[in-house]
Amino acid sequence: MTSRVILISPAISAALRQARFDDGCSLDAAGLRQAQAAVGTVPAVGRAWSSPTVRCRETAGALGLDALDAPELAGLDAGRWRGATLAEVGERDPEGLARWLSDPGSAPHGGESVRALCDRVAGWLETAAQSAGASAAVVEPEVVRAAVVRALGAPESSFWRADVPPLAAVELSGRAGRWNVRLGRPLGTAE
Known part of the structure; x- marks a missing residue:
């Protein structure tokens, strides 16, 4: 059984423009226009999820x-x-x-380490792999990075080496825990 998961980063927001750790802000006007202009460019999917952040829910909508x-x-x-x-x-x-x-296991902010994020996302990918067909998830850029790190079996130190632009799609396809990665197609462009 082959699964396909399309991870979509949220459209631009003030927090993303300012390199701000998520503060619960909405998409800005430009981001909303860009997301609305991309309607119809996401391939048909059987299931869709969203990170619980405001900007991801607004992008999905x-x-x-x-x-x-x-x-x-x-x-x-x-x-x-x-x-x-x-x-x-x-x-x-x-x-x-x-x-x-520099240390993926470090969490000096008192929150979650990069390693813990990668592990959490890997667990979700294993669950998603149990469903055949295509699904989409609008997720924060760091979730896309974590998925790519785990899908490729790359070291966690490579997490910071992946740039995820706003409103871009990364496609994972595979089965039985083995993923292939198609990187960074901007939404709103032809395949």
């Missing part, structure tokens, strides 16, 4: 996906860094930020 909230696809829990920009964290906690960026 704007794309016309009837997506169910999937708590296991939540973005990385940044603990006390939530709502701060990367620059602000670098000023307040430079050692913690350096440790977090």
Whole structure:
């Protein structure tokens, strides 16, 4: 049985523009327009999920996906860094930020480590692999990164080497825990 999972990053928001750890903000006007312009470019799927963040739910809705909230696809829990920009964290906690960026098992913010995120997303992928056919999930960029790291069997240190632009699709296809990855097709473009 072959499964296909299309992971879609959310459209642009103020938090994404400012490199801010998710603060629960909505899509901005430009992001909403971009998502609405991409209606019809997501292939037909039998199931759709969304990270429980506001911007992912709004992106899913704007794309016309009837997506169910999937708590296991939540973005990385940044603990006390939530709502701060990367620059602000670098000023307040430079050692913690350096440790977090270099050690996948570190969580100096009191939230979740990159390793824990990768493990959580891998568990969800194993569940998704048990269903034949195509599904889509609108998820935070770090969830896309975690899925790619686990699908490729790459080291967790490679997590920071994957850029995930807004409103892009990454497709995983496979069976029995073996995934192939199709990277970064921007929505709104022909296949």
